[in-house]
Amino acid sequence: MTSQTDYYETLGLSRDADAASIKAAYRRLAMEFHPDKNGGCTDSEGKFKSVSEAYECLKDPQKRAAYDRFGHAAFQNGGFGGAQQGGGDFGDISDLFDTIFGGSFGGGQRQRGPARGADLRYDLEISLEDAFHGKTTEVTIDVAVACDSCEGSGATPGTGVSTCRTCNGQGKVRTQQGFFAVERPCPSCHGAGRKVDDPCRKCGGEGRIDKRQTLTVEIPAGVDEGTRIRLSGRGEAGANGAPAGDLYIFLHIAQHTVFQREGTALFARVPISFTTAALGGEIDVPGLDGKTHPIRIPAGIQSGKQLRQRGAGMPVLNGRGHGDMVVQIEVETPTKLSAKQKELLAAFRETETGDECPESQGFFTRIRDMLGERAN
Numbered sequence: 001m002t003s004q005t006d007y008y009e010t011l012g013l014s015r016d017a018d019a020a021s022i023k024a025a026y027r028r029l030a031m032e033f034h035p036d037k038n039g040g041c042t043d044s045e046g047k048f049k050s051v052s053e054a055y056e057c058l059k060d061p062q063k064r065a066a067y068d069r070f071g072h073a074a075f076q077n078g079g080f081g082g083a084q085q086g087g088g089d090f091g092d093i094s095d096l097f098d099t100i101f102g103g104s105f106g107g108g109q110r111q112r113g114p115a116r117g118a119d120l121r122y123d124l125e126i127s128l129e130d131a132f133h134g135k136t137t138e139v140t141i142d143v144a145v146a147c148d149s150c151e152g153s154g155a156t157p158g159t160g161v162s163t164c165r166t167c168n169g170q171g172k173v174r175t176q177q178g179f180f181a182v183e184r185p186c187p188s189c190h191g192a193g194r195k196v197d198d199p200c201r202k203c204g205g206e207g208r209i210d211k212r213q214t215l216t217v218e219i220p221a222g223v224d225e226g227t228r229i230r231l232s233g234r235g236e237a238g239a240n241g242a243p244a245g246d247l248y249i250f251l252h253i254a255q256h257t258v259f260q261r262e263g264t265a266l267f268a269r270v271p272i273s274f275t276t277a278a279l280g281g282e283i284d285v286p287g288l289d290g291k292t293h294p295i296r297i298p299a300g301i302q303s304g305k306q307l308r309q310r311g312a313g314m315p316v317l318n319g320r321g322h323g324d325m326v327v328q329i330e331v332e333t334p335t336k337l338s339a340k341q342k343e344l345l346a347a348f349r350e351t352e353t354g355d356e357c358p359e360s361q362g363f364f365t366r367i368r369d370m371l372g373e374r375a376n
Helices: 007-011 019-033 042-058 061-075 093-101 128-133 274-279 339-350 358-375
Strands: 120-126 135-146 161-163 172-177 180-185 194-196 208-219 228-231 247-253 260-262 265-273 281-286 292-297 306-309 325-332
Touching: 007 019, 007 042, 019 042, 042 061, 120 135, 128 247, 135 247, 208 228, 208 247, 265 274, 265 281, 274 281, 274 325, 292 306, 292 325
Parallel strands: 120 247, 265 325
Antiparallel strands: 135 208, 161 194, 172 180, 228 247, 260 265, 281 292, 306 325
16 A cells, blocks of 8 residues: 555545545546646655545445445455455455455355256257147257266265365355455365265266266247246256256247247238239138138238238247237239230220229329429
8 A cells, every 4th residue: 555544535535425526536636646747746646646546445335345444454464455465365255245244245144065066058949830839859968967876975885975174064264364254165175065085986076977868848839939948957967966957948949931920920921813912802821720711802902911810820828828820911913924814904904094003093193293393
């Protein structure tokens, strides 16, 4: 430290100053005493360092809390940051706050012991049909499981596990760091609280081995892209008999050739002939439910019009009912006409008055009006 002057006094603040006041005072004083503005004045340089030191402490809520309670002694013999005097780093900042403020920081008393195994992720692609109906499938993964020789204990069968002498089975050790009592995982047993006298030869004393497993996964109807299925206890086994983590199956829906999905709605673009569009009629659209859904086409329908079939969409996940199937009409113009068809269409064109296609008639009327306005 460059100074033992009270940090609040250095910044010209009261002890109840808020974060904004601390920052404003620092900026003002830093500009005032910055060496570049004072021609390298030694006195200004010293004040600049004191101001910076005070700000570095008070801007940090954790450091400020420790300083408010213990003053400069909070940062001696290791304290926050910097090199520790023969102690190594802090194991967990919550250990430090348990000691400063009493009790447990952020919740109940934390238990030491063998760490729970890691959670695992598996990405599974399914078809839209599978998402609609649900299915039972299998996945194969390589995962660390409890050693079948030592049953996860890590000890050679017939031998035992002894209490760690370094921590007396607590899994943690406490050391004094100035005014702080700091707890960290025991360096001998790594937090387990016990030591294997004769390690299992199959797993090397770790209590787990790598193994390929085939697991059954139940996929419910209505799942969507990114749906996560949790298989409890099917993740990586913990060391030395600790509980296993979980396996999370993330679902991905393959692109469908006909339908696109938005929530519980199914969308399909359906082409129809221009005669059906003009005269109306009915088309059959097969759904993912295995049924054929008749869709009534009103006469004079235009491309882009959407027709809705209630209850023919995706099932509601973990609920009741289905969404809708939405059919978007695309009117297709014929590209191959026989001589007879051309003759009939030519005859039809001769009978057109313009009222048959109000949209196009209105468009060209607006064009003529616009050109007429320009001419005037």
